[in-house]
Amino acid sequence: ACAAVTLAAVTGCSSSGGFGDSSAKQASGGNQSLNVLIATSGEAETAAVKAATADWAKKTGNTVTVQIASDINQQLGQAFAGGNPPDLFYVNSDQFANYAKGGSLYAYGDQISDASDFSEQLRKAFTYDGKLTCLPKDSSTLGLAVNTAMWQQAGLTEADYPTTWQQLADDAAKLTKDSVTGLVTAPDYQRLGALMKEAGGWITNPEQTAMTADSPANKQALDFVQTMMKAGSAKYVSEVDAGWGGEALGKGKAAMTIEGNWLKGAMAKDYPNVQYKVLPLPAGPAGPGTLAFSNCWGIAAKSQHQAAGVDLVKHLTSAEQQLEFSKAFGVMPSRTSALATYAQQYPESKAWVDGVANSQPPVTIAGFNKVTTQFNTDLQSLKTGDPAAILGALQRNGEQAIKNAK
Known part of the structure; x- marks a missing residue:
């Protein structure tokens, strides 16, 4: 697609x-x-x-x-x-x-x-x-794609495949060395939003009539990513000179990435010799979750x-x-x-x-694309930024968009 x-x-x-x-x-x-x-x-x-x-x-x-x-x-x-x-x-x-x-x-x-x-x-x-x-x-949904050769080289087995956030952080740390980063992903809500969902949060209520962006659950998700970034075990694609997660995985710069099923065709075409396995996204505090596209x-x-x-x-x-x-x-x-x-x-x-079965559909409010574009821009500075401030801006911008859409 x-x-x-x-x-x-x-x-x-x-x-x-x-x-x-x-x-x-x-x-x-x-x-x-x-x-x-x-x-x-x-x-x-x-x-x-x-x-x-x-x-x-x-x-x-x-x-x-x-x-x-x-x-x-x-x-x-x-x-x-x-x-x-x-x-x-x-x-x-x-x-x-x-x-x-x-x-x-x-x-x-x-x-x-x-x-x-x-x-x-x-x-x-x-x-x-x-x-x-x-x-x-x-x-389309998101999964965790893992380079199986790097996995084995790090002394990890299938038993170590992460099923929780803590295991994801531990595995990413073990996989990070030299020019390889444990987890590489894109700086956008179309990836990181899945973690917000897994923390029990999301951008709006189910009816899309009210913003729920500046919640403790959403902050917990961004805090988790920020902690891994500060530890050096998670990076954005631009930091490893890649255009998207599939390229980072294919070029051997990422041991793991969060991507959707479009990865399959791209890897077969561009990186046919790279062996990888796709796992469910590790469950967060509120359980498993992913995004639907x-x-x-x-x-x-x-x-x-x-x-x-x-x-x-x-x-x-x-x-x-x-x-x-x-x-x-x-x-x-x-x-x-x-x-x-x-x-x-x-x-x-x-x-x-x-x-x-447990995917979150996208926000479909008229004019909201401008809100998410700004959110994606703000997420680029997550490593050194303030998650609460990033979510606060999303909350305010979203409330304005909901008002305008009525």
Whole structure:
């Protein structure tokens, strides 16, 4: 997936003025031409989406043009504002509420008879004003990836795989030597947020109507990371000259990293000789936890091909097609039924699959992407900063965003 893209800190374009009417003149029958805009993780994903849309086009007599975005948030924002958006497109979870609030999305969830087969956390992430607006195209969670050769060299065995924060800290200390850091991760809430969840905290309440950022639980999570950073056993990717956790793991600069299932395809392609194992994130004071990520298949409120678009989404999100995408570029299905099949086919992904059950969906409040971008900036100085002050700023910024979203 473009989960790696999804997780990049983005500067959100604001929502696209009020296109609430979905009364664009609708085309019917075959011979319709649909435009699809995607943000892709690479050639494998591009080829797979093109093959899947071509398959549907052949069956229906329509044509589909797949375009690859260089900056999908910016391009969609401009297309909505210009009144000429693509028919179908990836919607990033942190932009979803902006587009929905602006009336740019056609809500088609009520036309999906088996919508309950999709992961509950992800359906929640793509629901606006009580309506399931668009279907999650796949699912991703975070796990702890461990370089198995470094593990053995440090005299550690499978019995030492960490299941608690204390064990994680102990293992990271034993693995840190010379140019290797025990744990390397990205300085963002899309990684460290999992520890907040495991401490019993999170950024908002479950209804996303109130901020819960400056809580003792969240502070405990940031304190834990800060302690490891001060000890030198945890570093951010930039400190080891890597762009993300997979690169740090692949280049042998990290013995462990926190990453999602997009790691699988990237490691196979870029670092095929590096042996690693993915474990569940070690449980925190409140138990196990991880984060859930996805994009959804958005259909434009201004599209003249909404019925055909819904039919295409049904094809792209069928269990069979989701498993094809899994095979092609490593994403996990967002359908619970297909996920069970995926788990049998790819036992090495068990930790990521099991994480779906106790995962935290992202914050999807209109305008909140700016809040999380600022939080990510503040997290960069966590090693020498004040966790309480960082969380206090998040609390204030978030309260303002919730007020503005009403």
